[in-house]
Amino acid sequence: MGAATFELRHPRGTTTVFAGAGALESAAPWIFGELAGRPLYAVSSAPILARHRDGLARVASAARSLEVFEVPDGEAAKSLEVASDLHRRLARSGAKRDGVLAAFGGGSVGDLTGFVAGTYLRGVAFLQLPTTLLAQVDAAIGGKTGVDLPEAKNAVGLFHHPRVVVAEAAWLATLPADEIRSGLVEAIKTAALLDPALLDRIESELDELRRARPTALGPIVEAAARAKARLVESDPEEAGARALLNFGHTLGHALETAAGYGRLRHGDAVAHGIRFALVLARSRGLEPGFGARLGRLLDRLSIPPLPPLDAARLVDLMARDKKARESGLGWVLALAPGRAEYGVPISAGEVSAELARFLAGREPARPL
Ligand SMILES: NC(=O)c1ccc[n+]([C@@H]2O[C@H](COP(=O)([O-])OP(=O)(O)OC[C@H]3O[C@@H](n4cnc5c(N)ncnc54)[C@H](O)[C@@H]3O)[C@@H](O)[C@H]2O)c1
Structure with a gap:
């Protein structure tokens, strides 16, 4: 071909x-x-x-x-x-x-x-x-x-x-x-x-x-x-929908910085970020089955587990992410095939609590 x-x-x-x-x-x-x-x-x-x-x-x-x-x-x-x-x-x-x-x-x-x-x-x-x-x-x-x-x-x-x-x-x-x-x-x-x-x-x-x-x-x-x-082409400088491409990157970038650049592959960090975004999406309209499907696909890739990382430091790094605004961090949540939202506000308290559980491995491998 x-x-x-x-x-x-x-x-x-x-x-x-x-x-x-x-x-x-x-x-x-x-x-x-x-x-x-x-x-x-x-x-x-x-x-x-x-x-x-x-x-x-x-x-x-x-x-x-x-x-x-x-x-x-x-x-x-x-x-x-x-x-x-x-x-x-x-x-x-x-x-x-x-x-x-x-x-x-x-x-x-x-x-x-x-x-x-x-x-x-x-x-x-x-x-x-x-x-x-x-x-x-x-x-x-x-x-x-x-x-x-x-x-x-x-x-x-x-x-x-x-x-x-x-x-x-x-x-x-x-x-x-x-x-x-x-x-x-x-x-x-x-x-x-x-x-x-x-x-x-x-x-x-x-x-x-x-x-x-x-x-x-x-x-x-x-x-x-x-x-x-x-x-x-529809949003060349990320004034809107291009932000969708940051799915999994909010936590992913923080993981790369916290682990030390070059220690975690970008895609692996994003995979963990996607899993975490799916956790946050559960109470926000995630289509039944879609989260499980993405989780299974990532399982098949055998993404290496994360090294021990501190949730508070990650929250701090996410607040410094270049996607953050003074008004806070907007999350990208994929909810169904081809359907996602960006700029979703989620309280720092909820993110911290979910992240602590996520890092402790208390989240099921599949988010549904
Ligand atoms: N600009 C963007 O829109 C955008 C989007 C996604 C990711 N990124 C950035 O991309 C970077 C990650 O890129 P990456 O995953 O390509 O990693 P990388 O550029 O760090 O390369 C990874 C490794 O692959 C090796 N390599 C490259 N080509 C090879 C080949 N053909 N055969 C064998 N080895 C080869 C390199 O020597 C290197 O050790 C991150 O910094 C991330 O932030 C940018």
């Missing part, structure tokens, strides 16, 4: 997305048109380059020159220090406004590179070349970029859309099982919120998907990326 192509229109232009097996080949003419005669500055980390440098070389063959900036692997790349180092490396290399950056890696490399591209010289073009499932289904799409502070995840950033996303399914073949699991959680999130047919498909093909078969993953990537792109 070939790659799919679609566009995401946003207030500053269009992102062209190529997804699936053969995406790189399908994107070649587009890349050539965009890069011809321009210098390319690629950001990546050593483990990714060790496996897929040839893919980057194919992209760069259209450019006037290629310079590769290696950054620390994983979440450690998402800091102001690494971003500032990249700004300075770009300046030393003489990068101009017509230089193009490329993010070659997972969501960490993508968020960092987008942030640097959006801030260097007040914004230069960049390409997303996502190599993890999580980045292909979610992080590379939609223009959210940023870095972490020790105090709060993703706390510094901006909207800056890539010119193109090349989600080549072949790159996923080298992903460890843990990273496939983490990416599947974001696909399940999007499917539960926006695309009931995709949820059915993930449920029936989960075993194939976990084996990282590019032919199985490609269509899931395409469907999840398309569903996210449509929502982003």
Whole structure:
């Protein structure tokens, strides 16, 4: 099956997305048109380059020159220090406004590179070349970029859309099982919120998907990326419904910060966050059976249990979440396939009490 192509229109232009097996080949003419005669500055980390440098070389063959900036692997790349180092490396290399950056890696490399591209010289073009499932289904799409502070995840950033996303399914073949699991959680999130047919498909093909078969993953990537792109088009800067995509992330981000960046995979943290959001949804219209269904799907992924964490600290971190307002934190609650609410106010007292029970493992694994 070939790659799919679609566009995401946003207030500053269009992102062209190529997804699936053969995406790189399908994107070649587009890349050539965009890069011809321009210098390319690629950001990546050593483990990714060790496996897929040839893919980057194919992209760069259209450019006037290629310079590769290696950054620390994983979440450690998402800091102001690494971003500032990249700004300075770009300046030393003489990068101009017509230089193009490329993010070659997972969501960490993508968020960092987008942030640097959006801030260097007040914004230069960049390409997303996502190599993890999580980045292909979610992080590379939609223009959210940023870095972490020790105090709060993703706390510094901006909207800056890539010119193109090349989600080549072949790159996923080298992903460890843990990273496939983490990416599947974001696909399940999007499917539960926006695309009931995709949820059915993930449920029936989960075993194939976990084996990282590019032919199985490609269509899931395409469907999840398309569903996210449509929502982003309707609300590019999260004034409203785009907030739905934060399902599971309110607690998820706090868990990542509390555990120490890089200790919990993003998807695993979101999986725990989804379970907790389902607990909160029980008394707020959660459709009988839907919570149990999502719970069973997450059970099948065997998400690792949480390390011991303090409920009060998590509540404090959630209050600092960038989605929080002075008026409090609005929760995203998925209630039925394709039906969810955002901005749901829940008292700090209820959240604290439920969270303490949740962390103590006194909640049933399935929320219904
Ligand atoms: N901007 C957004 O809209 C958005 C959405 C969701 C998540 N995110 C962010 O994405 C980040 C998580 O991204 P992630 O899950 O891709 O993790 P990651 O970028 O940290 O990468 C995880 C690991 O996968 C390895 N890896 C990458 N590609 C590989 C390949 N093809 N084969 C083998 N190993 C490979 C990397 O070396 C790394 O060790 C988080 O920081 C999260 O906040 C952003």
